[in-house]
Amino acid sequence: MTVDPTGRGxxxxxxxxxxGGVAIGVALxxxxxxxxxxxxRDVRELVVGFGAHLRVVAADQGRTQGTDRVAWADVDTARxxxxxxxxxxxxxxxxxxxxxxxxxxxxxVVKGLGADADTAFLARRLLAGRLPDFGPDSDxxxxxxxxxxxxxxxxxxxxxxxxxxxxxxxxxxxxxxxVCGVYETGLQEFDSEYVFCGMHHLQQLSGWGIAARLxxxxxxxxxxxxxxxxxxSASGGRSRLEYQWKGVxxxxxxPHPLEGSGAARLVVSDGGETLPDTAWIEWVxxxxxxxxxxxxxxxxxxxxxxxxxLRVRDYGDLWTLSxxxxxxxxxxxxxxxxxxxxxxxxxxxxxxxxxxxxIIGLMLVIAxxxxxSALLLLMLERTRSIGLxxxxxxxxxxxxxxxxxxxxRILVRGLLWGNxxxxxxxxxxxxxxxxxxxxxxxxxxxxxxxxxxxxxxxxEVGILVACAAAMFLPARYISRLDPVESLRxx
Numbered sequence: 001m002t003v004d005p006t007g008r009g010x011x012x013x014x015x016x017x018x019x020g021g022v023a024i025g026v027a028l029x030x031x032x033x034x035x036x037x038x039x040x041r042d043v044r045e046l047v048v049g050f051g052a053h054l055r056v057v058a059a060d061q062g063r064t065q066g067t068d069r070v071a072w073a074d075v076d077t078a079r080x081x082x083x084x085x086x087x088x089x090x091x092x093x094x095x096x097x098x099x100x101x102x103x104x105x106x107x108x109v110v111k112g113l114g115a116d117a118d119t120a121f122l123a124r125r126l127l128a129g130r131l132p133d134f135g136p137d138s139d140x141x142x143x144x145x146x147x148x149x150x151x152x153x154x155x156x157x158x159x160x161x162x163x164x165x166x167x168x169x170x171x172x173x174x175x176x177x178x179v180c181g182v183y184e185t186g187l188q189e190f191d192s193e194y195v196f197c198g199m200h201h202l203q204q205l206s207g208w209g210i211a212a213r214l215x216x217x218x219x220x221x222x223x224x225x226x227x228x229x230x231x232x233s234a235s236g237g238r239s240r241l242e243y244q245w246k247g248v249x250x251x252x253x254x255p256h257p258l259e260g261s262g263a264a265r266l267v268v269s270d271g272g273e274t275l276p277d278t279a280w281i282e283w284v285x286x287x288x289x290x291x292x293x294x295x296x297x298x299x300x301x302x303x304x305x306x307x308x309x310l311r312v313r314d315y316g317d318l319w320t321l322s323x324x325x326x327x328x329x330x331x332x333x334x335x336x337x338x339x340x341x342x343x344x345x346x347x348x349x350x351x352x353x354x355x356x357x358x359i360i361g362l363m364l365v366i367a368x369x370x371x372x373s374a375l376l377l378l379m380l381e382r383t384r385s386i387g388l389x390x391x392x393x394x395x396x397x398x399x400x401x402x403x404x405x406x407x408x409r410i411l412v413r414g415l416l417w418g419n420x421x422x423x424x425x426x427x428x429x430x431x432x433x434x435x436x437x438x439x440x441x442x443x444x445x446x447x448x449x450x451x452x453x454x455x456x457x458x459x460e461v462g463i464l465v466a467c468a469a470a471m472f473l474p475a476r477y478i479s480r481l482d483p484v485e486s487l488r489x490x
Contacts, residue, residue, distance in 0.1 A: 015410055018374035022414025022467075023421060025363035026460065030422030032359045033456055036352045038448030043349060044315065046187050046443065048338055049121035050111075050194055052090075052309030053318055054325055055341070056080075059334040068095070069208045069304040070333065071275065079328050080310060085321050087313045090116045093202040093306035098164040099145070099195065100174075104153045110143075110163060112199030118311070122183055122196065129157030129181030136200045136302070142180035146191040150182045157181055163195075165205045173205045186439035203301040211235045211299030212268040212279035216258070216292050228292065229255040230281060234268040235299070258292060261285045275300040360459060367411070367467055372474045375407045379474075407471040408464075415460060426451060 058070055072091075080089050093112040098105055113119070113134045122131055122144065132142035143163065145155055155161060159179045164172045177197065185191055203209075213233045232245075232253045245264050250256045261284045269276035277300050283292035312321050318337055326335045339346045426449050429435055433446035 014374045014377045018370040019410055019414040019417065021370040022367045022411055023417035025367050026415055026418025026463070027422035027425070029360055029363055029459060029463075030419065030456055031426060032356050033459065034422075034426045034449045034451050035447060036356050037452055037455075038450035039444070040349045040352060041450050042448045043187075043345075043443055044338075045121075046185050047190070047342055047345060048311070049125075049185065050187075050190050051092075051338060051341065052088075053312045053315070053338050054310040054322055055307055055336045056310070056325065056329055056333050057307035057336060059332055068306065069206070070307050072303050072305060074330055074333065075308055076328070077308065080308065080325060083321065083324050083328060085312055085314065085317050086310055086325075088118055088311045090114065090118065090309050091199060091305040091307075092117075092309050093199045093206070095165050095202055095206055095306075097166075097195075098172075099149060099153065100162045100164060101153050101155070106149060106153060108149070108195050109193045110165065110202060111194055111196050112202035112306070113196060114199045114305075125183045125185050127182045127184050129179070132180050132197050134198045136198070138198055138200075140180075141175065141177045141201070142197060143177040144181045144183055144196040145179055146194065147182055147184040148188065148192045149195065150179075155179050155182070163197075163205075165202070173207070175201070175205060186443045186445065188440060199305070200302065202306070203304060207235065207301070208274075208304035209300030209302070210268050210270065210274050210277045211301065212266050212277040212296060214266060214279045214281055214294045214296070216281070216294065217255075228258045228283070230258055230264075230292070231255045232266055232268075232279075234277070258283045259285065275303050360463075364463055364466060367414075367463065368470045371407050371411060371467055371471060374410060375403055375471055375474045378406065379403055404468065404471045408468050411464060411467050415464065419460075423451075 056070070056075060058068070077089050080086060091114045095110050095112075097108055097110045099108045100106075115135045117134055119131055119134070127147055129144075132144050133140050143161065145153075145161075149155055153161070157179055160176055161179055162174050162176050164174045166172055183191075211234060213235065215231045215233070217229055217231065245251065245256075245266060248256075248262060248264050250264065258281075263280065263282040266279040266281070267276055268278075278297045280295045281292055284290060310321075310325060312318060318339070322335055322337050329335065429447055430449040430451075435447040437444050437447060439445045
């Protein structure tokens with residue numbers, strides 16, 4: 001039995017409508033998948049750009065004093081980099097602060113990055129100026145601010161601004177920085193908080209370590225005129241400092257007289273909570289002798305970081321890699337994912353999948369109804385032919401299969417047109433970005449597109465199979481036709 005797939009008479013426009021309905025539905029499904037996945041990917045990349053997929057921090061971070069730091073000696077970065085799927089490991093420091101100008105103040109979060117930081121994200125979002133020098137040997141006091149801070153505080157590259165950070169003792173430590181650049185991501189919740197500078201500035205201002213100090217002076221006293229004295233002090237620490245002199249019988253900060261020739265070593269500690277620091281002094285007794293030689297270790301601030309940030313190659317492996325990293329760090333450290341840090345945002349992004357599922361379900365129902373209507377009309381138009389074939393002894397099964405194959409041909413045509421329309425519009429938006437968005441409301445300035453070819457192919461195969469299977473129900477109309485009555489049908 002040969003059937004014209006376009007139909008005749010009234011069935012012809014109905015078939016065209018069915019093809020058009022399938023094409024529009026498939027195009028909408030392709031665009032929905034591409035836009036939602038693109039939106040999820042781009043917003044996720046923005047959030048990850050401010051941090052990373054995974055962070056290694058102190059297990060009790062923020063709960064007690066001194067838990068906002070991690071000792072370099074406690075982490076094995078080589079072991080973390082060796083984990084398959086980890087793309088990058090970088091150190092960071094992060095502290096709350098106050099951004100102050102002569103006219104305004106603003107609460108911010110200062111994030112410090114080191115020389116190992118990936119700055120590609122910030123470089124892409126730079127509006128003016130340049131990025132800070134994140135190298136540990138840099139003496140430049142550069143800070144990168146967002147467009148929101150620049151607008152609210154009247155900042156621009158070259159403008160000086162003061163940052164006030166609280167150290168380990170809760171004391172505010174101000175330092176004047178120079179705005180080196182302005183960035184903008186569109187994530188206003190993050191742009192309004194974060195400013196960036198070199199990590200070594202935060203290490204020093206936070207007072208995470210201990211720095212030993214020795215000061216030599218000539219003190220004139222009645223019993224020992226002209227004798228040099230040494231005064232010991234230290235910065236940092238979170239409890240009572242203990243001073244211990246080696247080589248001489250000195251105790252405490254002093255002042256201590258430098259009598260006779262000798263050498264001494266000062267070890268500053270706070271009972272083991274913080275890595276100790278050391279200073280040395282050598283002197284020769286006697287009038288007119290060279291001044292004492294003082295050597296400082298430079299403190300232990302640079303031996304602490306806020307934590308480590310890890311970026312993964314495939315977001316789908318995030319939870320597996322989180323477990324791998326957890327077992328690769330000491331028990332005193334914790335591993336937090338970007339989802340743990342921003343659960344509301346990622347829950348909202350995951351809910352967008354529900355919208356796509358509803359669109360796919362709705363388009364599938366519409367396609368089935370369109371195809372069923374077209375198939376019934378085709379069978380109705382060929383009632384006499386069906387009756388003749390049944391009268392000649394043709395079983396119902398092969399007759400039904402003929403019309404199901406016809407429905408599949410119509411469906412395939414609709415799928416091809418839908419793919420042409422959907423992929424054409426998606427690629428046009430991907431190349432030109434001609435449809436724009438309000439970044440203040442949607443975080444992005446253009447409609448994002450991400451074509452997951454495998455997922456789209458699976459959805460289309462599912463639609464084809466579901467619609468083809470559904471066509472057997474209207475095709476059962478054939479089994480109800482009486483051959484005699486069918487031959488009389490006009």
